[in-house]
């Protein structure tokens with residue numbers, strides 16, 4: 538049986554990836570196959586990796602405040618490449634207003650810091666768009 | 670089915686790999702039949718020795734020459750959760766700008782030997798898709814990553830100066846595995862001394878190749894040209910001595926063997942296997958019971974292709 542594959546990436550300039558690494562590790566403990574691509578990823582890097590790795594989920598770790606920009610660009614590229622069966626989720630500090638806008642744009646979920654790993658895993662398993 | 674038509678772009682290659690991992694043996698068979706003879710380079714060595722960084726630097730040069738490069742990065746599956754963190758891409762970001770590079774991260778799936786059951790299939794897919802050079806980064810424990818020999822044309826063993834001595838290399842059987850030994854991180858520890866030690870224990874192998882040893886500092890892009898030169902030298906040696914077709918046959922045989930082992934593993938994981946306990950315990954020979962298990966439970970594995 539195939540494992541659910543999750544790409545964890547950190548777009549943009551800020552170089553702290555402790556949170557992203559902890560998340561990657563926790564998702565592994567939940568039985569997911571996590572492809573961890575590291576920091577300073579461009580939207581192009583992220584979508585290309587998602588295609589090559591044929592992931593079920595793209596998870597972005599965002600701290601820098603440029604979340605609107607990154608998500609918009611990634612959604613654009615996902616659409617261009619026909620990744621309509623891939624979930625897009627994010628974690629980090631995102632104001633409530635922006636969160637609603639992102640969901641409207643097509644992001645599947647935004648998790649605040651401190652969200653339990655159980656909640657995130659359950660969300661992924663329930664909302665998966667592909668058969669595993 | 671024409672495999673070259675199926676593997677027409679990045680996305681279809683990626684999807685084909687997933688399908689094979691899900692058990693599509695028809696596709697695996699077509700990929701095998703479509704192989705063109707890519708040069709397969711296995712890279713092994715203890716965790717953190719710099720395998721991914723080295724592959725990235727070597728692949729970068731080849732990609733600039735316009736070669737089509739495939740890279741498989743393998744990391745271990747957690748025995749506790751069945752999950753994995755696959756992190757080899759972290760060191761390969763500079764390859765993302767090349768159209769002629771394809772990277773895939775794979776978990777071992779709990780299998781020993783440093784690779785997953787479907788690693789040979791994935792190599793075949795990339796080969797059939799027209800990649801010239803395919804790198805396989807195995808899970809290195811420094812001990813049992815010998816499996817890569819069965820699919821690689823050239824094996825690079827990465828060692829570091831700060832770890833162990835030449836006796837360990839001999840003990841681990843790595844002398845027999847490596848065609849080229851790379852002393853990476855030679856900016857640390859007594860690199861030159863280590864090179865001397867290693868050179869002394871290199872001896873000609875059965876096929877006539879004498880393993881080479883080379884220094885590198887992957888993070889500073891040092892030693893990469895020399896590694897490339899040695900890879901070419903080894904390749905020319907293999908081709909000149911007519912050994913390439915043996916290697917290809919070995920890969921084909923190994924692909925089939927891995928399917929057999931995978932299937933066996935799947936059967937043994939099936940809970941229904943419990944019903945056979947009684948048969949053994951009431952005196953039926955274990956090997957006869959195994960025959961029975963294979964016959965009765967061996968069907969229905971994967972998405973079977975046509976006869």
Ligand SMILES: Nc1nc2c(ncn2[C@@H]2O[C@H](COP(=O)(O)OP(=O)(O)OP(=O)(O)O)[C@@H](O)[C@H]2O)c(=O)[nH]1
Nearest residue numbers: 716717718719720721722760853854885886887888
């Ligand atoms: N000082 C020094 N550091 C290096 C060198 N090559 C790689 N590194 C660093 O060593 C660490 C591990 O490098 P990787 O390329 O990820 O090693 P790896 O063998 O692929 O690791 P695993 O896949 O986890 O087994 C990274 O922090 C690299 O930047 C080198 O030549 N010198």
Ligand SMILES: [Mg+2]
Nearest residue numbers: 720721756757
């Ligand atoms: Mg690595």
